[in-house]
Amino acid sequence: MNTFGRIYRLTTFGESHGPAIGGIIDGVPPGFRLNTDEVQAELDRRRPGASPLTSQRRESDKVQLLSGIFEGRTLGTPIGFVIPNTDARSADYEAMRNLYRPCHADFTYERRYGLRDYRGGGRASARETACRVVGGAVARQLLAAEGIHVSGFISRIGKAVRSSADEDFAPLEHEVEAARAAGDSVGGIVNCTITGVPSGIGAPLFAKLHSELAAAMMSIPGAKGFDYGTGMQAAECRGSELLDLFSSDWQGGIELSSNHSGGIQGGISNGQPIELRVAFKPTPTLLRDIPTVDRDGRPATLHARGRHDPCIALRALPVVEAMACMTILDQLLLTGHPLFI
Amino acid sequence: MNTFGRIYRLTTFGESHGPAIGGIIDGVPPGFRLNTDEVQAELDRRRPGASPLTSQRRESDKVQLLSGIFEGRTLGTPIGFVIPNTDARSADYEAMRNLYRPCHADFTYERRYGLRDYRGGGRASARETACRVVGGAVARQLLAAEGIHVSGFISRIGKAVRSSADEDFAPLEHEVEAARAAGDSVGGIVNCTITGVPSGIGAPLFAKLHSELAAAMMSIPGAKGFDYGTGMQAAECRGSELLDLFSSDWQGGIELSSNHSGGIQGGISNGQPIELRVAFKPTPTLLRDIPTVDRDGRPATLHARGRHDPCIALRALPVVEAMACMTILDQLLLTGHPLFI
Amino acid sequence: MNTFGRIYRLTTFGESHGPAIGGIIDGVPPGFRLNTDEVQAELDRRRPGASPLTSQRRESDKVQLLSGIFEGRTLGTPIGFVIPNTDARSADYEAMRNLYRPCHADFTYERRYGLRDYRGGGRASARETACRVVGGAVARQLLAAEGIHVSGFISRIGKAVRSSADEDFAPLEHEVEAARAAGDSVGGIVNCTITGVPSGIGAPLFAKLHSELAAAMMSIPGAKGFDYGTGMQAAECRGSELLDLFSSDWQGGIELSSNHSGGIQGGISNGQPIELRVAFKPTPTLLRDIPTVDRDGRPATLHARGRHDPCIALRALPVVEAMACMTILDQLLLTGHPLFI
């Protein structure tokens, strides 16, 4: 299934070394004055080669919007878009044609499909996330009109941590550089906060708001864990430590003494900021020789040549935000929340 | 949405204090000789009142299977079932009619629906998980015929931990008793392992196998976090520490030096055991007075009277297994994996 | 798939000779004061044995609503219901255990599932339509609150026709009696009109309003054809004969000189009455000996013993209305049309 969402739906296509990647955004509310420059700007945020910390693959990543917009406003019809692939050095991967890269999807794709496009990971390449960013950029503008804002920050890289975007990023940056210097890679955690979500958004049972967010985040390449509010740490606590008490000067809205619930109770938003975290593994592509096997199980050595990111968490940040934007907008629409357009 | 799954689908209904809860299991493969006693046995595992550590509410929880089975075998048609509610002491909750219990779904349900069945949490009650266990019990039997087995254990309660089901449970049990003695509650973590899943099950992109598992697990009442394989801890590691190398005596199947991947690579199973964890918060229902507000925001005091579980992780264990069984079976069917029936 | 609808969803279960049939209605808007007597009354309309023209099988058909309603109002949670099977004379069907009834689903079910409940058609029995009537009865009440009304009539039985519910039904009734007297059966057509649907409901492309209605109607047992507006006859016409012209005293709403479009243009409602027709075949169950084959292909003779309806179109009428009610309500909700509750 290459479709995400229920009402606001993104369907994507594309291999990293084919002619193009792209997608279709369905369920876009009509009559919205869309800023297409902002869509491109979001895409630029994740573009490789933008920082010395990330892959040196240089993609222009220019998105072409092909439909659904007329005289500057959305029509309510699907927005089809294409992002041409450029600077795809397939030759870099020729040597890997018959090799399975450890911890990559090479082996599993072949088991699932019987064949694969081995060039740069093909469909399994993180390049597909560019399409998610386009879908998220459109959603972000619609959410902003509702007073809903999504923002994330890197809270951990390797052993270095910080508790807010205001804290110094240098120690985390150092972890990335140290890993790169060692021809290694390093993991990290992305925190994301969604403010302005009205109370009453979401659903009980199987489509809980945090359940939908978990599925969205875990679908990002490299994601290994998800939690919200107090999260995993709640397992160590007593109930009396985590009570979010209603403040006594409650005025019909909701005001709580704390936000251990992370803005969601029983799968439905309570009006507080939604707080979530996504943990990313270090990329298994290392700039060193790795012992592996070929398609016949014969021992082989992998001489990595592809350009890669020593810390995928860095480039995952705008993707986490994009998935959050799409999920929240989808839930607003599913709940029948009227939009201010 | 009260439906779980894509091909193997469970749809449930029921408030905790209504006449009954129940559901419909659709997509059950035909011709399977179903052991209905085992279905009831699974249900008995989660029944309250079964242990001094859990709620003293005594439900007989007898499931009635109403369709889809003929002469002992499944017909391929939906299995409808009902579990009558008994011993529902609604009077216990009358006092809470106009109060919002902190960290419960009372406030959010009213914001979502405008009204709620305040008795025992109504639809938001963990009682609905009995229906998940029925759906999981049917799936478990079908998986067993494929050589696929799902088993879990409690790896943490509060400060006490253990790394396998073989280790002593007493320290964890003590955490529960200590919490109960204090009129408090405590969180915990459920680990779950799925063995025998063939390689090639799952999908890339948005419906990754671990993404589907995350959504399934996070939909369980009280779940606050999910991870798989090395999980959250991967964020602290270097890539070189987490490489699952193909063993050189690989024989067409797959044998790895380690399982940091948790049995899933690129969203598709690799044939190794699937390892996941789910963190549960302590129940916010405490046996002590709690300050709160009523529906008009006036300060009030909550005198808890309902029977409850000091550690929902304990009763979540069979539910985690049930959700795992349904998710894996659904993925096998979605992948078009032929079943040995 | 035993689920109908996208937002307002009905999932059903049950074999005609099992302990019960039933279903779950999901997506019911909350806070609606539901008249449960009217739900039973709708069910009584389709009950067999209600008229000398229909099957003499006597089902009490009492529906039990098990959830989703609290203090007389809908909760927004699923409404689970059960209709116990009574007076199921399975013995009537023992002789048919190994026989395939011509033009029934006996042979195709066995090819699809490998086995079947041969008693009274099992899941393939028209008895399942009782569940559709329950789902439709709830939808009908919600639509009435919106000023939307659904009503149908029999426009043809065999050679006898009429163009409105006001015309004499006697000639059509005579066709049924003549067929019954000959141990035969006869086909018919049900017309259905939906008034009060606001303009702008539906969707273009694949989920056109008439496309959804066609799927709904064709899913009724015995349906062989569907059309709307001028329908099949449009194939014989010139475009100039079918123009629905906007009246010049158009006042912001819409007023047309005619309704060849049947209330739908481009898959979206235009505010005019929606007019559709469904053709039903004569039941292939005849009260005479029929040559057939057994499961091994050996020639055999079928001595019909089951009670049946000489004209299923008669009992299909309330089912057509029920499917129309569910489809229109589902589309209103999908379009985000606010309900007056």
Added chain:
Amino acid sequence: MNTFGRIYRLTTFGESHGPAIGGIIDGVPPGFRLNTDEVQAELDRRRPGASPLTSQRRESDKVQLLSGIFEGRTLGTPIGFVIPNTDARSADYEAMRNLYRPCHADFTYERRYGLRDYRGGGRASARETACRVVGGAVARQLLAAEGIHVSGFISRIGKAVRSSADEDFAPLEHEVEAARAAGDSVGGIVNCTITGVPSGIGAPLFAKLHSELAAAMMSIPGAKGFDYGTGMQAAECRGSELLDLFSSDWQGGIELSSNHSGGIQGGISNGQPIELRVAFKPTPTLLRDIPTVDRDGRPATLHARGRHDPCIALRALPVVEAMACMTILDQLLLTGHPLFI
């Protein structure tokens, strides 16, 4: 919803006068050697300007396949495609900016979305069917490998009819020319036969095979009616006239004395050819002045200038076949039918 299908899914985008139309085909089985020339050839069948009987709009209609194919074989990943719009004379439509064309989707789209791309019908243009033909062309090749073939013919245009593709088309052609000469248009019926479908494909209840086919066909622009087998005419018959009897030399497969059932019984295929009909209305775009109203309801006259088809049934033929191909393949996959790839 701009997505068709459950497993084999086509999602489309595009306005008739935007830069391009296109789509994404998901659920394509992997490892299939796809003939891309045949895909283009199917597209050429529906291209306007191909015959004096159809619109003179000249579209090159060259499809660009952007993904999902590697070294000549399908990858099992989505096939994204784009068809650039050329020769779109928007100026032709400027005069219609504020006018509602009778029996078109102009008025209803504005009611649904609040705005519309008035150029050539925008999203409502039959041009979108080019994308359906691409999706159908890929499905057709997969079906051919299974021995399943789909072919249709025009059985009626206006008053002229024929009962097979072998009969003379001239009388029907004359009806088109007569309509065109009068600046008028004319309706027609497309018959479609699907051979080679194994028995046991489809589902009971709501997703009956003919129910899915009805939805697919009625979603084609201009479709007004659908039936299968004896179809609408069954309403006039006695049951004894429509019995498809099992032949006595039945050999485990199925052989029937007739095919009144149209290859489907109880919503599941029986192995006989599937026979269906779709009725199309005459296009409401006439080459004559038509009285109408503008967006403010003021009387106006429509001077048609756009190029159009006097008989949309002619160009609907390949679209009917395409929808049949996609529906049958989707059902084969949904039923878990193994494909010979």
